[in-house]
Amino acid sequence: MEDIAEKGLQVVVGLAVFAAIIGLIMLVVDRAPKSGREKIQIAGFLAPALVLLAVGLVFPALQTSYLSLTNRNGEFVGLENFVWMFTQPEALVTLRNTLVWVVLVPLLASSIGLAYAVFIDRARGEKALKALVFMPMAISFVGAGVIWRFVYAYKGPEQDQIGLLNQILVWAGQEPKQFLLDAPENTLFLIAVMIWIQTGFAMVVLSAAIKGIPTEIVEAARLDGASAWQQFRNVTIPTIRGSLIVVVTTITIGTLKVFDIVRTMTAGQYETSVVANEMYTQAFRAGEPGRGAALALVLFLMVLPVVLYNARLLRKQKEIR
Amino acid sequence: MSTVPLENRKDLLPEVEDDATEGRSPMQKRVKQRLTSRGATAAAVVIAVIWTIPTFGLFISSFRPEANIKGNGWWNVLTDREFTLENYADVLSPGGSQSPNLLSYFVNSLAIVIPGTVFTLVLGAMAAYMFAWGRFRGKDGLFIFVFALQIVPLQMALIPLLQLFTQVLRFGDFQLLPSGTYAQLWVAHTIFGLPLAIFLLHNFIAEIPREVIEAARVDGAGHSTIFWRIIVPLATPALASFGIFQFLWLWNDLLVALVFSGGGADVAPITQRLAELQGSRGGEWQRLTAGAFVSIIVPLAVFFGLQRYFVRGLLAGGLKG
Numbered sequence: 001m002e003d004i005a006e007k008g009l010q011v012v013v014g015l016a017v018f019a020a021i022i023g024l025i026m027l028v029v030d031r032a033p034k035s036g037r038e039k040i041q042i043a044g045f046l047a048p049a050l051v052l053l054a055v056g057l058v059f060p061a062l063q064t065s066y067l068s069l070t071n072r073n074g075e076f077v078g079l080e081n082f083v084w085m086f087t088q089p090e091a092l093v094t095l096r097n098t099l100v101w102v103v104l105v106p107l108l109a110s111s112i113g114l115a116y117a118v119f120i121d122r123a124r125g126e127k128a129l130k131a132l133v134f135m136p137m138a139i140s141f142v143g144a145g146v147i148w149r150f151v152y153a154y155k156g157p158e159q160d161q162i163g164l165l166n167q168i169l170v171w172a173g174q175e176p177k178q179f180l181l182d183a184p185e186n187t188l189f190l191i192a193v194m195i196w197i198q199t200g201f202a203m204v205v206l207s208a209a210i211k212g213i214p215t216e217i218v219e220a221a222r223l224d225g226a227s228a229w230q231q232f233r234n235v236t237i238p239t240i241r242g243s244l245i246v247v248v249t250t251i252t253i254g255t256l257k258v259f260d261i262v263r264t265m266t267a268g269q270y271e272t273s274v275v276a277n278e279m280y281t282q283a284f285r286a287g288e289p290g291r292g293a294a295l296a297l298v299l300f301l302m303v304l305p306v307v308l309y310n311a312r313l314l315r316k317q318k319e320i321r
Numbered sequence: 322m323s324t325v326p327l328e329n330r331k332d333l334l335p336e337v338e339d340d341a342t343e344g345r346s347p348m349q350k351r352v353k354q355r356l357t358s359r360g361a362t363a364a365a366v367v368i369a370v371i372w373t374i375p376t377f378g379l380f381i382s383s384f385r386p387e388a389n390i391k392g393n394g395w396w397n398v399l400t401d402r403e404f405t406l407e408n409y410a411d412v413l414s415p416g417g418s419q420s421p422n423l424l425s426y427f428v429n430s431l432a433i434v435i436p437g438t439v440f441t442l443v444l445g446a447m448a449a450y451m452f453a454w455g456r457f458r459g460k461d462g463l464f465i466f467v468f469a470l471q472i473v474p475l476q477m478a479l480i481p482l483l484q485l486f487t488q489v490l491r492f493g494d495f496q497l498l499p500s501g502t503y504a505q506l507w508v509a510h511t512i513f514g515l516p517l518a519i520f521l522l523h524n525f526i527a528e529i530p531r532e533v534i535e536a537a538r539v540d541g542a543g544h545s546t547i548f549w550r551i552i553v554p555l556a557t558p559a560l561a562s563f564g565i566f567q568f569l570w571l572w573n574d575l576l577v578a579l580v581f582s583g584g585g586a587d588v589a590p591i592t593q594r595l596a597e598l599q600g601s602r603g604g605e606w607q608r609l610t611a612g613a614f615v616s617i618i619v620p621l622a623v624f625f626g627l628q629r630y631f632v633r634g635l636l637a638g639g640l641k642g
């Protein structure tokens with residue numbers, strides 16, 4: 001209990017310091033001299049966030065870029081880390097896995113989410129059905145890792161299985177399988193966890209988009225005698241295209257950065273590592289910050305086109321407005 | 322079709338099956354539509370079941386005695402109905418370094434997440450307000466830049482940020498953000514949350530009617546008055562939505578915790594402890610199952626209690642335009 005009180009005190013102090021800083025900013029901003037008050041006010045509101053971003057994100061990103069050109073002793077080695085990444089088998093496996101992740105997860109999560117959203121649209125109990133698929137979104141990747149490791153749990157063929165999937169194999173007359181150990185298909189079983197989590201996101205966003213389709217259009221298609229599939233192909237998909245793009249890009253970015261699932265389920269062993277996990281391993285476990293930084297940079301380069309595409313859409317919207 | 326009067330339109334809207342009962346379509350089509358819709362329902366149910374079973378199995382297991390969990394699958398509860406709260410008592414109790422001691426880590430999670438969310442919300446809203454209503458040169462460019470900062474993966478900032486906290490912000494024995502406290506985690510989480518916070522809150526705050534703000538300006542209100550008296554109250558739904566989001570995100574985080582917490586029972590969050598337990602005691606399912614549920618109980622409560630805001634938050638991010 002003492003322990004909890006001490007922790008509570010830390011939180012209270014932290015919040016108080018923060019409130020004091022904000023209060024001070026407001027005070028300065030309000031008392032600013034008339035000339036140039038507008039500028040000071042704008043600066044006062046923007047500065048805290050911008051300073052934090054500069055110090056905590058922009059500057060570190062630049063530093064990481066430099067770090068990627070150094071070795072474990074901090075000496076400049078040029079592109080050696082990148083050469084390592086694209087030639088060493090274990091690093092290549094990491095890149096390959098990341099590619100598999102980034103192709104499969106957005107594709108499957110969006111398709112299943114879309115199909116589910118269409119299937120349950122205006123069905124009875126829609127809300128409850130949605131909540132069931134959406135729920136994994138709230139669960140941490142670590143928690144999901146435990147949940148799925150339990151599904152994949154393995155016992156020898158002579159024992160009772162405790163993992164559901166192996167039990168199903170046994171019921172089907174197959175030998176139980178070490179789902180997480182046997183490369184290369186073990187990566188697919190990790191990917192399944194990510195799909196399990198992301199489908200709910202896709203489903204909720206797309207379902208809202210589907211409900212936003214003007215009734216006139218749907219009606220027109222139906223009066224023209226369009227079948228369910230034709231309606232889906234020619235009306236639903238084109239109308240929700242914007243949301244679909246957002247969903248796919250969001251999931252893509254999330255997938256590129258995926259770390260927790262791999263970390264907790266296999267720690268990247270058995271040829272399951274991905275870039276984000278390998279980066280952590282190299283930088284914080286293997287004492288190779290240069291390699292870690294190089295991997296982080298590659299991650300950045302992979303995310304870049306996706307975000308640029310989104311930013312362009314955003315700019316277009318702003319112009320329209 | 323815009324000539325169809327409103328009242329009629331409503332009748333045409335609900336349920337795909339209506340087509341079949343309307344009698345307008347030929348027999349063949351009727352049968353086909355029925356089939357697809359029945360097939361769709363079946364598919365939806367299958368997806369819902371697959372998505373729910375893993376969590377359900379873990380939940381049941383967490384109440385089974387150790388011997389049973391390890392001895393046979395959770396689906397056997399139908400025949401051997403033995404339940405216990407022992408597992409929960411075990412993982413929560415603080416006894417010794419061997420025990421999972423999850424209560425302590427649970428408190429840490431709260432102590433990290435609450436200030437982390439508050440800081441991000443306040444700073445994000447302040448900046449978002451200026452980006453929406455301030456008048457200064459280069460506003461749009463700066464805003465796009467902040468938005469684009471979402472490209473920078475967390476991973477790129479970790480190594481330099483850790484150095485910054487431990488080496489640069491250190492003056493002799495005085496550390497501005499001391500290791501072994503929550504402070505580093507609060508600041509790191511705030512930094513990483515800001516780009517998205519600014520972007521989402523900006524979208525909402527920019528929609529507030531111009532007249533409201535102009536009226537206040539005419540009355541001589543400065544930016545701080547407008548912000549606290551008008552913007553914050555009006556933006557409450559958006560703040561709530563993003564706040565829930567940020568809360569869940571921080572609660573479920575593992576990577577930032579691994580880098581900045583040091584890993585002890587005095588700072589590390591529950592996800593980190595759970596990940597540790599998976600690594601070191603992967604076979605102790607009685608602890609993992611109960612532990613996983615302790616860790617996901619808060620997100621699940623937030624999710625089911627505040628689902629409406631949660632979904633709205635998602636949509637605000639995903640559906641603009």
